[in-house]
Amino acid sequence: MSISVKIEDAYYKNKSVLSDVHFNCENGKITAIIGRNGSGKSTLVSAIAQQVKYEGEIFASDILMSSLKEKERARLLSVIFQKIKAPHITVKDLVSLGRSPYLSLMGRMSKNDLDIIEKAILDSDLRVIEDKYLDEISGGELKRAYFGMMLAQGTENIVLDEATAFMDRDYEKRLLDLIKKTVKKLNKCCVLVMHNLENAIKYADNILLLENGKQVFFGTTERILNTDLIEKSFSLKRITTNEITVFV
């Protein structure tokens, strides 16, 4: 198993906002984290990224994350946070920054690095906008550019927080398809925070449901659909027709 989380307590501004979260994510599988606003999803991502204080153990590729230096960590696990910035650099520059954990202090790139960057641009379909600046492309393109950087970083474990928030439907589908394809093809282990429940059910293999900083459910997508936990947690009704599930 590739990402293994055992959190007793995780803190935000010295207050425990997340407790008793235990789950595993295997290679080639997508785990979706769902829950209402303020349920602790982003804190969980920050804990996995080692950016908030927590008690417990988090493993990536069977290595204890808290024992690693930043650079070693960045070769093992990459993260796209919910809030991403759009500085005045080109898309290609951004993708190139994904190689940072592998470079020396001076930052000189080898032929291999450049090849990986080219491949990442190609795979994430960024060729047409590679020379555009981040502050002049759309929000959907920006997310895709960050995903391109993640591909260049090339870690076995990837975590994305609200990868498709505020995106048009077609863009959302395109990025999620891309993520799924990458995870299956490269046998990566992927944790996705998702706000769209229908997409979570469609794309994820496993689902982790959080409520008020507590883990309510972790298991396969089929299993959670056999319960009424999602409906209860979000106060929604489920409608299923022709194998399509919608929450209203």
Next chain:
Amino acid sequence: MRNRKLLNDFFCSYRGYLCLFLLLLCVFIASLSLGSAKMSFVEFFNALAFKGRENTTILYNVRLPRILSGILCGIGLSVSGVLLQSITDNALASPSIIGVSSGGGLLVAISLLLPTSMHLLFTPIFAFLGSFIATLSVIFISRLAGNTKSSVILSGVAINALLNAFISLITLLDSDILISYNAFSIGSFVGVQYKNLIAPAALIGASLIICIIISKRIELLCLGESTASALGVNIKSLRIVCIILASVTASSVISFAGLIGFIGLIVPHIARLLCGHNIRSLFVCSAFLGGTVSLLADLVGRIAFMPSELPVGITLAFVGVPFFIALLFKKRGQY
């Protein structure tokens, strides 16, 4: 936008650096040949070759040290500005706004209480300590206050006000210090000697080299601290290193030229227009441009009202303020 990319690519290359270097060289030659003492073309070249006692003295003992201090001042403050803007992710950060200058100023005012013979050694050390502590406290307070764009500036304003009150208090106590501090606070290159420049030149040079080496790490900060950390940057140590470098470069300048404002704010902005967010080129371009701007301001101050002259601090404020306001208009609503 296409043109912008071409412009940025040009100034991120050696050809761009060469252009800026030639620009600096032009201003350098102009500064060396122009001044209140009139020299003909022939006399100037004779003096360059150490012929003609009086002109040689003017050239090598009056003008050249002044020119070198101008260039050094521009480089130091611009590099400090780029560093502060990068670590606070705030385009308004600069040595004078973050408190680097007033912190250095306070401790220099204190060092003026020491006997004159100790000034050469202790003024730079005091200037560095003051700058470092002031910067550290501004950034620390700003982080406690939520680390937003405005919190950096507001805590800078607060610390500046406090430091300036202390400076006024000290100068009130001793009228001799008031006079020497006044000269210090306007900022000028008059009377700077070679011996005052050795240590600052070494420190600024070394800092600039370190900046260029670690620039790829600093560049990641533009993606925000979380993302930079996820890409393998040790944010805490990088921040401390940058604060030390920014304090060293700014306080080295303070120690020989006094409090000179606006270069640390203006030059990084012009450089950013030229070379975008490539931090390595930004350091190189800022260094060249900083030297040029500060030297040019000093030259204008020297020849505009010949034979009397304006201190460079005043000339820079006259040019800097309109530029700053234009910048605010251009980036409307972004601060």
